[in-house]
Amino acid sequence: MQVRPEFIRGVAEVEVTPRGIRPHRLPAWVREQFPDGQLLSMENQPSGVRVVFRTAASAFDLVVHPTRIAYVGTDRPRGRIDVYADGGLVVRDVLDGGDRFEVDLASGDSTLHPGPAHTTRVSGLPEGRHRIEVWLPHNESVELVELRADAPVEPDDVDLPQWVHHGSSISQGSNALAPSEIWPAVAARRAGVELRNLGLGGSAFVDPFLARVIRDAPADYVSVKLGINVVNLDGMRLRVFVPAVHGFLDTIRDGHPDVPLLLISPLFCGIHEDTPGPGAIDPASIGTGQVRFVATGTPHDVALGRLTLQVIRRELRSLVERRAADRNLHFLDGTSLYGATDAAELPLPDGLHPSPEAHQRIGARFAEYAFTGTGPFARPPAGGVA
Template sequence: MITTPITTDLLRGSQDLEKTERGLMPHRLPAWARTQYDDSQMSMVETQPSGIRLVFRTAATVVELDTVPTKRDYVGAPSRPDGVYDVLVDGELVRQLTAQGGDVISIDLTTGASELRVGEPDTLRVGGLSGVPKTVEIWLPHAETTELVALRTDAPVEPVPSTRPVWVHHGSSISHGSNATHPTGTWPALAAAQAGVELVNLGFGGSAYLQPFIARTIRETPADLISVKLGINIVNADAMRLRSFTPAVHGFLDSIRDGHAETPLLVVSPILCPIHEDTPGPTGWDLSALAAGEIRFSATGDPDDVPAGKLTLSVIRAELARIVGQRALSDPNLFYLDGRDLYGEADNATHPLTDDLHPDADTHELIANRITQHAFFRRSVR
């Protein structure tokens, strides 16, 4: 077996590759951006490699990848499924693997306390491949922090330069892939495959707050089309009022435009979420559901506070539409999409949000199908 160093030219979708004591940690934010927050949630989700994949050309019949996964265990809740590694050969999904061992973070949802248990690396093995030259992609688990230790094959590997347009997308947990069952089954990954573009997924579960460092990351990332899905996390955390939300959106878009003055840019408002359509945040754990071994969420704000500036999804959609309409008068490459066109009331009746906040795997496919039919995609990738 030949051991090939894992380098950035074998990775797509990552912003940085950090050397660790055990191997290499792919990051979805660059090192400078990671110095601009002190938040455990963001630290966790940006190391979860949604959209990151190893891509190489080889005639190998056997591929081995040593990894150290970091799994999450929520006290009192059902065990989470192991993260899935999708293996594609010439664009076709041929194998799905899971890594055992690794580290485990145990989280108490009622107190926020966490404990780390350190484990050992595991070896993922794909055998029986044809001996002809082919492109192999290994998509890392979208919601399981993954350190890469070693890549081995029984034939040499070489990088594969991409000639496809690059799509940079930013959003919250739904964009990150919450409740999707495998990494190429998240709606951004599905949409990228349908549209024939290279995905850079900057969707961060519970962490999309119009942070300037994310806007600047997008600014510095080469892109042929950009989309930003804004609003739900700000309601979840009751993080802003309307008077601060509006200039924050303008500033976020200004920073992106500093590096991508004419790149097609789509602003997407939140999909339907009944608990927060007209009720502000913050979002809370449904403790009665947790006591029954289920994870569900509830809206804890007061609708009477909306006139004073508290945000709901209805308020955010109206304001995003207004902002984009205003800016589009001088920015012909700026577009708006109402998130309810991706998932609305009729969809909620047939595919209700599994925990009152996140869609299921079938709904990820539904969202992907709809966004790739939007004029923005058709215009941008032709």
Template sequence: MITTPLTLDLVRGGAELEPVGHGSRLRLHRLPLPYRSREADAQLTMVERQPSGIHLRFRTTATVIVLRLHATRVSYRGLERARGQVDVLVDDVLVQRRPLEAGDALELDLSTGGATPRPGEDDVVTVRPLAPAEKTVEIWLPHNEQVDLVSLDSDAPLAPIDDPRPVWVHHGSSISHGSNAAAPTEIWPVVVARAAGVQLRNLGFGGSAMVDPFLARVIRDQDADLISVKLGINVVNADAMRARAFVPAVHGFLDTIREGHPDTPILVVSPIHSGIHEKTPGPGAFDPESLREGAARFVATGSASEVARGALTLEVVRDLLAGVVAARSDDPALHYLDGLSLYGADDAVAHPLPDGLHPDTETHRLIGERFAAAAFAAGAPLGR
């Protein structure tokens, strides 16, 4: 078997590969070192290591490919959570979907706040048998577990591929990260990227899309042909800002991106429908009754009476984001997309959000298909 070095020309969609464990593993990161070491809190540190949108991509005649990886996941005592999956595509056709079975776990007890580490072994993903003809192979890594790459072996050489497709940089919250989707190619940004024929750099981070200035600098400094930012739900859910702070923060966010991308199309996307926060501010919290039932659902704990004093709801955020884009009418490459066109109140009846915030796999696909049509069709804001 041939061992192929793992480098960023083979591992696409990430920022860095960090040697860990005496260099025997390479830890995937979606944020560059200066930002993740200085400005990322514990939540963002955890989720930026989860390789949403990251995949291995190469040409080969190999009939057998073996990827060894070591995963780390967060689990919750008393709650069942599906494991991450590895999706293997050959010439853009899904040929294998392999759930992770091993790896480390950090088990959290939501009732006490305690955390128990549970170490585990490597996962070995074997892809066989493959036809001996030359082909493009993509191995999409789990979007919802930290992954360290250990080794990549095959019975024929693996060669990186130059990729002429436009680069789409997308920033958003846990929904953009892929929460509640079953597999890495089922999250809505990947559904969009495959339909639109673009390279995805996914900067969707669970619990962490807070209009952070440093994220604007990350986007500013990225190679990008197309940019979208989906803002608002986590600001509401964390009760992180009032309207007075939110509006200038979004203007500043866009100003920073424009420093590096003066003419690049940018699409500002408002939140999809979430009944708990449409008219009620945050903070959001786990519903205690659902935890007693062995499930996890969210509730809004704020008061609608605070809206008059600037508290944010999803309805307010959509109006404010539309107003920000309208106020920047001198920027012809800046556009607005109402998140309700991706998933609205009627969709909540047909496709309810299982936990009150995050779409399931079928709804991720619905959102992705609608976004691809609204954003990437000919004549659309990100279309070509």
């Protein structure tokens, strides 16, 4: 049978393709309004997206057709599919086959290499009815071709609180090895909430259309992590950035006036702490198997309004303080999730993105901060999903 849309969680919509259906994390109106190649590539990768169903089957197959981007001279791990049964991991399956777009970073040329579909097989499930949750890859796009099982499958009826999170490639899961181990997934699984992940690699630019997507999304909790991509691109000066964030939050509040809203400043990143962007790939790292990033700005340019991570943290904290009338707006310093001490212990492998171990640490710390005790998301949702 074809995977039914009602089985898919964490998406804006699905697209019918000749092979099956493709999950999209952003709605069609965004993709049509701003068809940026980087944005389209990232929203097409189903980070945080799950196929969820109930079944008494002892075995099932999920057939997908992956599409990935590979870089000449750089070793990038393949995507994975994680399968949970009743909350326990039963299969972690590394993708093979699929289509490969190979990009030469030196020349900019790209070549398409077609490949076959991939089948994730699950067998030996114990007798009884199970809740199955299949986490799709965070770093490759997939078309869902077919779901085969030895017993009927039905939609899941569990109604969990909805957490919508927006951020950069770190939130999408860059450098994490498995889709359920990206830091937002780690936090969501610990907290027992339904994740809608709008982490978009290289695309967290305080874009008004993203604020509209969040405004219109069902949400019991909302978090927004802003700053690192703005510095990477050197896309804004201080005078423009602060009002843009105000407008971003105002738009979210138009749809969610009372939902707990958490503004998160950037994690520690040594290359941009005191040095503005733009960021760039270190040419010396091309072909070494591990691309590294560098900052190309100069620290004294801060006086001209150019942004560093330290400037952004200061300004976001001040911005939330000036919006004190909004009692459900909260601020979290990103260095409390991953700071300089963490970077010394668990360095950023490429100078920009956390390691798999750091994703686990960030997710655990976020869950502890946000969803327990007096945290901003600790209280049960009031009045249900908007």
